[in-house]
Amino acid sequence: MKNMNIKQKKLRIAIAGLGFGKKVHLEALKESDYLIPKAIFHYKKEHKSILEKETGLDFYHDWTALVKSSEIDGIIIATPPETRFKLAKEALDNNKHLLLEKPVAISSSEIEDLQRISLLKNLSVCVDFEYRAVPLFLQTKKLLDENILGEIYLVKLDWLMGSRSDPKREWNWYSLDSKGGGVIGALGTHAFDMLNWFFGESTKVSGKLATSIKKRSLPNSSDLLEVTSEDVCLANLEISNYRSELIPCQVSLSSISKNGRGFSLEIYGSEGSLILKSENQKDYVHGFNLRFSNKENKIQNLTADSVFNFDKTWTDGRIAPVIRIQNLWAESIINKTPIIPGLCEGLASHRICEAIRESSKSGINIKI
Numbered sequence: 001m002k003n004m005n006i007k008q009k010k011l012r013i014a015i016a017g018l019g020f021g022k023k024v025h026l027e028a029l030k031e032s033d034y035l036i037p038k039a040i041f042h043y044k045k046e047h048k049s050i051l052e053k054e055t056g057l058d059f060y061h062d063w064t065a066l067v068k069s070s071e072i073d074g075i076i077i078a079t080p081p082e083t084r085f086k087l088a089k090e091a092l093d094n095n096k097h098l099l100l101e102k103p104v105a106i107s108s109s110e111i112e113d114l115q116r117i118s119l120l121k122n123l124s125v126c127v128d129f130e131y132r133a134v135p136l137f138l139q140t141k142k143l144l145d146e147n148i149l150g151e152i153y154l155v156k157l158d159w160l161m162g163s164r165s166d167p168k169r170e171w172n173w174y175s176l177d178s179k180g181g182g183v184i185g186a187l188g189t190h191a192f193d194m195l196n197w198f199f200g201e202s203t204k205v206s207g208k209l210a211t212s213i214k215k216r217s218l219p220n221s222s223d224l225l226e227v228t229s230e231d232v233c234l235a236n237l238e239i240s241n242y243r244s245e246l247i248p249c250q251v252s253l254s255s256i257s258k259n260g261r262g263f264s265l266e267i268y269g270s271e272g273s274l275i276l277k278s279e280n281q282k283d284y285v286h287g288f289n290l291r292f293s294n295k296e297n298k299i300q301n302l303t304a305d306s307v308f309n310f311d312k313t314w315t316d317g318r319i320a321p322v323i324r325i326q327n328l329w330a331e332s333i334i335n336k337t338p339i340i341p342g343l344c345e346g347l348a349s350h351r352i353c354e355a356i357r358e359s360s361k362s363g364i365n366i367k368i
Contacts, residue, residue: 013074014060015029015037016075017076022040022055028326039059039066042061058071067096074124084103085113088125092118097123097124099125101128106178111347115343124342126328129341133328144198144199144274150270152241155250157251159262160252164255165255170216182230183230193341193346195251203238203239209230211231211232215227232254233356235356262287263278264277272292
């Protein structure tokens with residue numbers, strides 16, 4: 001990290017969220033030189049004894065008490081999307097720095113509110129777009145910035161996963177679009193942030209959403225409830241890059257593609273092509289490969305520059321890039337500098353998601 005004060009005390013961090021928060025963020029915090037896990041939050045008081053035993057952290061079930069605590073410098077919010085805005089707003093009102101999972105909130109207007117409060121209070125709010133910290137994604141960004149492909153003709157991003165392909169998978173909040181569920185929130189937020197990062201802002205979109213598995217059963221019940229969130233998203237984007245060129249982009253997202261192709265980003269230009277892909281559906285670090293083909297059709301398998309590689313990796317490939325994002329957040333807090341990725345990036349991605357939803361309903365192109 002740059003310009004860090006080596007005498008700086010570790011920032012004391014609380015975690016809200018027992019899924020990704022406990023499994024990934026907590027494990028990442030344990031490895032940090034700048035952050036230390038201090039507390040864990042769950043609204044159900046009965047979780048107290050087991051969570052204190054499992055984590056060794058202070059337990060809070062009262063959010064107001066947590067955000068008002070002088071023992072906490074920042075909070076990682078990895079709860080379901082519907083709750084994030086309310087929790088984040090109260091935390092910012094009480095001068096807590098935040099690291100937010102995506103989607104940051106249910107609506108763009110909520111993200112704008114958080115952005116306004118954080119700027120007024122000079123608080124750092126990071127958004128966990130961790131693909132920006134994965135070595136081969138960083139290598140791809142470097143090559144694009146070096147204009148290795150010349151003029152970009154076409155971008156195609158397929159992300160075909162099978163996490164919800166089993167009709168027997170139980171109904172939960174993910175089944176409701178009103179609660180932030182669906183493939184757009186799970187994959188689209190990352191995908192559209194990648195496109196913004198690699199190429200520039202999307203200016204126009206059209207999209208179609210579909211729900212393939214329309215009902216799921218409640219836990220421990222045969223009763224079926226309606227699924228309102230999408231499990232398929234098809235979108236066409238027009239991207240204005242940093243040279244004011246318009247790039248056509250096609251995106252396919254799915255959470256019901258059993259044994260599907262996983263992640264594939266294909267970039268075609270006047271000087272060649274880049275293909276970044278992984279068929280590993282269980283780990284978004286291990287298994288990626290990057291291939292370059294020049295105008296003479298000479299194909300090269302590329303590796304990441306050593307500066308981009310992780311010093312250490314874990315069996316769970318999510319931990320290493322999350323550590324990098326957490327360290328960027330710590331640097332921003334300690335040095336009082338802007339954070340990227342932050343709410344600006346979160347808002348840009350969310351606006352694309354909203355535009356695709358609008359286009360799917362209206363059947364027309366939407367300007368962003």
